[in-house]
């Protein structure tokens with residue numbers, strides 16, 4: 001019996017469950033490039049180029065193994081430009097006994113798959129995606145076992161279950177979490193390692209030209225294009241991170257610096273999410289660096305927590321809570337996304353820097369996403385759906401399973417605290433402490449109100465005032481709400497006036 005094995009653009013892992021038990025003598029692997037996936041949000045040009053180039057190289061590697069790959073290119077005549085249309089055509093072409101696919105990373109596509117089972121003339125087998133440490137069933141069981149359902153408990157349990165960074169029953173280094181040590185700002189004169197980027201080969205160049213021609217109007221610079229698009233190069237990128245920047249990853253995890261778009265971050269999320277690297281191998285490599293003395297515990301624990309903790313937790317949460325999750329709007333925010341998110345045109349230097357990095361690389365590191373562009377959207381009261389679309393479009397690593405909990409939950413608190421116990425709202429002082437952005441800014445983080453004041457300052461207090469009924473009972477916000485309670489009425493009025501005028505003046 002011949003089976004059709006449909007591999008999606010974020011399933012580029014040789015060991016993905018849809019390819020297990022593949023019979024090269026009979027089976028056919030289907031991969032399709034379709035407009036619908038490039039346009040359901042207007043993805044950054046580099047993101048589209050990255051995924052299509054990675055798909056073409058993955059297909060090439062499978063063929064080199066003697067596997068038959070039916071690969072539909074974007075420009076091919078007859079391409080219906082949707083997963084459903086292309087799968088239906090392929091089923092008609094090959095008359096397989098069944099279609100085998102691994103569950104997708106987005107609810108939207110899960111719904112398509114449910115339709116396939118009903119409309120296609122052959123059975124459709126949807127397999128679990130076992131590239132994650134935690135299955136859906138395990139996540140559900142863990143949630144039931146823990147009333148709080150918080151990331152930190154989940155993470156510790158995952159450490160125990162996987163044995164990562166464990167010494168018997170105890171955490172390596174005597175502590176589960178070294179976060180308090182990971183909040184240094186960059187010392188002046190510290191050398192930031194230069195980062196390895198990859199020169200596009202002929203196959204990637206073809207894709208770059210295709211993207212320029214078809215998606216030229218989308219956000220972001222297409223070139224220089226430096227992402228790895230093969231497994232071999234993604235492994236080189238991982239080596240480079242482990243050797244050169246993992247040792248400094250912990251100390252400067254929360255730092256930001258103008259002109260330094262990558263600092264000590266790993267830059268591997270696009271590879272993890274599309275399948276070129278697996279979470280298991282990445283964590284194993286980091287642990288090995290600790291055991292061999294090449295990297296300190298605060299760096300390795302901090303790094304592994306992001307993957308074994310956060311990445312797995314948000315994935316579990318997404319599938320446990322969808323489709324309802326996306327619809328909540330706890331703070332009732334309805335504002336439009338300011339144009340600067342797309343243009344980068346703003347006198348706020350921190351925003352211009354972070355949006356600029358995003359435009360250049362389809363990448364920004366975590367603190368830029370959380371504490372600058374995210375914080376601003378929260379304080380400005382942007383409608384969750386609008387800011388979610390932006391994050392889903394502009395980052396090469398963005399797929400809804402990971403983007404949505406981070407934006408809807410962590411940044412916008414739109415889930416009412418299902419992900420994080422309080423919104424990460426912060427004033428200009430935080431950005432000033434963790435970056436050098438404020439030095440070249442038109443505003444001053446030390447001025448609280450009036451012209452020249454950092455907008456984050458009055459927007460922060462305005463946010464607390466606007467959301468007082470919903471947030472003031474939150475024990476983790478007790479301190480700022482005490483300060484607010486002592487604030488003279490006239491000062492409150494000024495803050496609201498400054499914020500209202502600033503937001504009204506945004507293009």
Ligand code: FAD
Pocket residue numbers: 264265266267268269270272273303306307310311312314364365366367369370374391392395397398399402403406407410411
């Ligand atoms: P590093 O800082 O080197 O971290 C290592 C790895 O840990 C990352 O590659 C990633 O796989 C994982 N990780 C770290 N933080 C998180 C997190 N909060 N949630 C899940 N995994 C995490 N990550 C995505 O992969 N896709 C997204 O669409 C995405 N959207 C985000 C949106 C917002 C508003 C915020 C605050 C965070 C978002 N993140 C997202 C998480 C994080 O910012 C990125 O994973 C990280 O910046 C990727 O860069 P890196 O590989 O250099 O990460």
Ligand code: DLZ
Pocket residue numbers: 007008009010011032033034035037038039043047048051052104105106109399
């Ligand atoms: C993001 C993306 C893009 C731009 N293009 C394709 C494509 O042409 N073919 C494909 O199989 N996948 C693509 N993807 C990734 C899919 O959107 C992703 O697999 C789904 O969102 C499910 O997670």
Ligand code: SF4
Pocket residue numbers: 348349350351428429431432437438439441442443444445454455456
């Ligand atoms: Fe950003 Fe305010 Fe600093 Fe300017 S002063 S860079 S707006 S935090």
